[in-house]
Amino acid sequence: xxxxxxxxxxxxTEMGQEVTxxxxxxxxxxxxxxxxxxxxxxxELLIYFNNNVPIDDxxxxxxxxxxxxxxxxxxxxxxxxxxxxxSAVYFCASSFRTPYRGYGYTFGSGTRLTVV
Amino acid sequence: AxxxxxxxxxxxxxxxEDVTLDCVYETRDTTYYLFWYKQPPSGExxxxxxRNSFDEQNEISGRYxxxxxxxxxxxxxxxxxxxxxxSAVYFCALSEAPNxGNEKLTFGTGTRLTIxx
Numbered sequence: 001x002x003x004x005x006x007x008x009x010x011x012x013t014e015m016g017q018e019v020t021x022x023x024x025x026x027x028x029x030x031x032x033x034x035x036x037x038x039x040x041x042x043x044e045l046l047i048y049f050n051n052n053v054p055i056d057d058x059x060x061x062x063x064x065x066x067x068x069x070x071x072x073x074x075x076x077x078x079x080x081x082x083x084x085x086x087s088a089v090y091f092c093a094s095s096f097r098t099p100y101r102g103y104g105y106t107f108g109s110g111t112r113l114t115v116v
Numbered sequence: 117a118x119x120x121x122x123x124x125x126x127x128x129x130x131x132x133e134d135v136t137l138d139c140v141y142e143t144r145d146t147t148y149y150l151f152w153y154k155q156p157p158s159g160e161x162x163x164x165x166x167r168n169s170f171d172e173q174n175e176i177s178g179r180y181x182x183x184x185x186x187x188x189x190x191x192x193x194x195x196x197x198x199x200x201x202x203s204a205v206y207f208c209a210l211s212e213a214p215n216x217g218n219e220k221l222t223f224g225t226g227t228r229l230t231i232x233x
Contacts, residue, residue, distance in 0.1 A: 033220060043207065043223040056220065089159060095219055103149070103168075105211075105219065107161040 002026075004108035006092050012114045018080040021111045024073055025094030029104070034067055034077050035091040037110075043091075049075065082115045089113070118143045120210050122224035129198055130232050137193045137227045139208030145169075150184065150191045151209040151221065161207070167191065195229075203231045 005024040013019050025032050033048040047057040049069045057067070064083070069075040079086055089112050095105040119142040129135045141150065152164040165175065167184050175182045179196045195202055205228045209221040 031219060035221075042225050043221075045220050045222075048220050091161065093221075097219055103166065103219075105151070105163070105166070105221075107153075107163075109160045112159070 004092055004094050004106050006090075006108035006111050008111060009109065010112045010114075012116065013082055015083055015115055016081045017115075018078065019082045019086075019113060019115075021077040021090050021092075021113070023075045023077070023092030023094075023108060025075070025092070026104075026106055027073065029094035029096045029106075030072075031095045031097075032069060032075050033093040033095070034075070035093065035107075037089045037091065038087075046077070046090075079113075082113075084115045087114050118145075118148075118210050118212050118222045120208050120222055120224035122206075122208055122227050124227045125225070126228045126230070128230040128232055131200060132197050134194060134196050135198055135229065137195075137206050137208075137229065139191045139193065139224060141189050141191065141208070141210045143189075143210060143212055145212045147212075149211040149219070151207075151211070152182065152191075152193050153207045153209065154204045155207065155226070156204040164193075164206075198231045200231045200233050203229060205229070 007022045031050045034046040035043055036046055037043045046059045047067045048055055052069045065079055067077045089110045091110045092108040097103040121140045148169045150167045154162040154164055172184050181194045183192045205226045207226045208224040211219045211221050
């Protein structure tokens, strides 16, 4: 099992540019989460999906942020236009939890975004 | 609303000393999960333990041990005979999960642990 795969690992972009972060969850996991980590706000949930459907996007900071999950094996987080205050580490996580299979929750390695 | 408090922002101990990291949580649910994660300087989040609200047994894994007390809403983490490799930021997290597929985590602010050789 390759774990949760995020790309790119590092992204440096200029203010105003569009940025797309990608995530491949673990096969069989039915929930996917996007978290952001900054010094000021710590680790905060942006949005999560269950069975590819967005459940709660109340953590998305503003309309410049959007997330999609077109299928069970892929999700994107897009920032358009990017601003310096978006600089952070973005983590993707996937999970499963059923009465019979137990509970698993795995984080990707993160994408470090720097907007200059 | 759920909340996780890690009152210790930074801790420094000399190698081989024992150290305890505190975690206090708030939740209105009777079914929930508690987690500890380690974030080394490389930045990834390393899973250490998950505990459900119905299991108050303490757990020991090598030099690590966890003390879960529902009466005080605490889930403390102790490292015995600390080593330099234990230097990292440690996060406690809570998942209120009455419904399957709804396991978003609320994280504490983390405790930065430095082990001095």
